[in-house]
Amino acid sequence: MTKIFIDAGHGGTDPGAQANGLREKDLTLKLALKTRDILNNEYEGHSLRLSRTTDATLSLTERTNMANSWGANYLVSIHINAGGGTGFESYTYNGSYAGKPETNRLRAIVHDKIVNETAFRDRGKKEENFHMVRESNMPAVLTENGFIDHSSDAEKLKSDAFLNNVARGHAVGLANALGLSKKSGGGTGTQYIEILANSLWTYNTPDWNDRAVIVNKGDVYTVIRDKFPVDGGHMYQIKSGLYITASPTYVRVYRSSTAGSLIS
Ligand SMILES: [Zn+2]
Numbered sequence: 094m095t096k097i098f099i100d101a102g103h104g105g106t107d108p109g110a111q112a113n114g115l116r117e118k119d120l121t122l123k124l125a126l127k128t129r130d131i132l133n134n135e136y137e138g139h140s141l142r143l144s145r146t147t148d149a150t151l152s153l154t155e156r157t158n159m160a161n162s163w164g165a166n167y168l169v170s171i172h173i174n175a176g177g178g179t180g181f182e183s184y185t186y187n188g189s190y191a192g193k194p195e196t197n198r199l200r201a202i203v204h205d206k207i208v209n210e211t212a213f214r215d216r217g218k219k220e221e222n223f224h225m226v227r228e229s230n231m232p233a234v235l236t237e238n239g240f241i242d243h244s245s246d247a248e249k250l251k252s253d254a255f256l257n258n259v260a261r262g263h264a265v266g267l268a269n270a271l272g273l274s275k276k277s278g279g280g281t282g283t284q285y286i287e288i289l290a291n292s293l294w295t296y297n298t299p300d301w302n303d304r305a306v307i308v309n310k311g312d313v314y315t316v317i318r319d320k321f322p323v324d325g326g327h328m329y330q331i332k333s334g335l336y337i338t339a340s341p342t343y344v345r346v347y348r349s350s351t352a353g354s355l356i357s
Contacts, residue, residue, distance in 0.1 A: 095139040095271050097132070098165035100225060101125035102172040105150025110175035113247035117173040118148065120250055124171050124238065127260030128267075135264070136273040157228040167199065167271060168233035169263060170225040173250065174240045180214030181207055184235040186227045187220035196232040199270040203234055206266030210258045210320065211249075212327055212340075213239060236263065254289075254341040283349060284316035286329055290343040295335040299323045305335050316346065 101121040103109030109117025122145065129141050142163055144156045160168045174182070183204045185196050200218060208215045216237075226233045238259050239246035249255045267273070288308050295305045301324060308314070318330035320339040327339035329346070338344060 095273065096163060096165045097139055097141050097267060098160040098163065098168045099125045099128055099141060100144040100156050100168065100170040102170055104145050104148055107150060110173060110241045112175065112242035115241050115247055115250055117241055120173050121171045123256055124260050127257060128263040131261055131264035132268065135276055136268045137276050138274050153224040157225060161230045165231050168229045168231055169267065170235040172235060172237050174237040175242045178240050179243045179246050180216045181211060181239065182216035182219055182237050184219050184221045184223055184226055187222050188227065192232060199232050200234045202270040203266035206269060207236065207262030210262035252341055254345045258341060285347055285349060286314050286316050286331060286337060287345045288312045289345055293343050295337050299328055299336050
């Protein structure tokens with residue numbers, strides 16, 4: 094049983110960074126809970142513990158003590174950046190320690206999956222002397238998911254659909270890094286895409302210039318190919334064979350194991 098410790102950064106009397114009407118502590122809690130739910134709904138062979146599931150105040154030492162005394166196999170500490178910049182970066186401990194190559198190997202899997210799911214600008218795989226990655230006795234990563242004080246990052250972070258993508262990056266990245274098994278028998282369900290824009294182009298091929306037909310707000314299609322990168326953005330392929338943007342500004346993707354008979 095792989096034990097995964099998810100730390101929602103800040104909380105309670107410590108709001109973390111604040112800008113654009115957002116508080117870091119609220120976003121990290123949402124992301125931790127969403128990551129937990131995806132892992133529990135879609136994967137097996139692990140147990141999860143969160144540093145907090147409410148707006149609680151915890152010191153950094155309390156957080157690493159929880160993970161260490163539980164005997165976690167992996168720790169991820171979720172944060173939102175601030176201070177000028179845009180995009181995603183992750184941190185492992187910058188000291189010298191026996192498990193460093195393995196820590197960075199696992200980090201690369203998680204990091205790349207988050208970048209892939211969010212289309213955030215990749216600021217790089219970094220190392221720092223942060224408490225959460227230094228004082229944890231297991232491989233650990235700290236993620237900085239966009240800049241709360243950057244207007245377009247903040248707009249993304251206000252979207253629940255975008256937070257789902259950030260959480261999915263964490264969950265699938267962790268599952269891949271730690272070798273978790275996907276649940277069988279409909280645990281994941283079919284993926285559907287709902288059109289949020291009033292009208293939206295589809296594409297004949299994975300090419301932004303190869304426009305096919307327009308689809309409309311509220312339409313729902315079955316996804317047959319998961320999100321993949323296409324020249325500066327991402328696309329899904331839907332059941333008709335056409336391609337469609339994966340941008341959470343225009344579409345919402347969700348999973349269901351029961352709605353299949355209702356939607357063609
Ligand atoms: Zn933080």
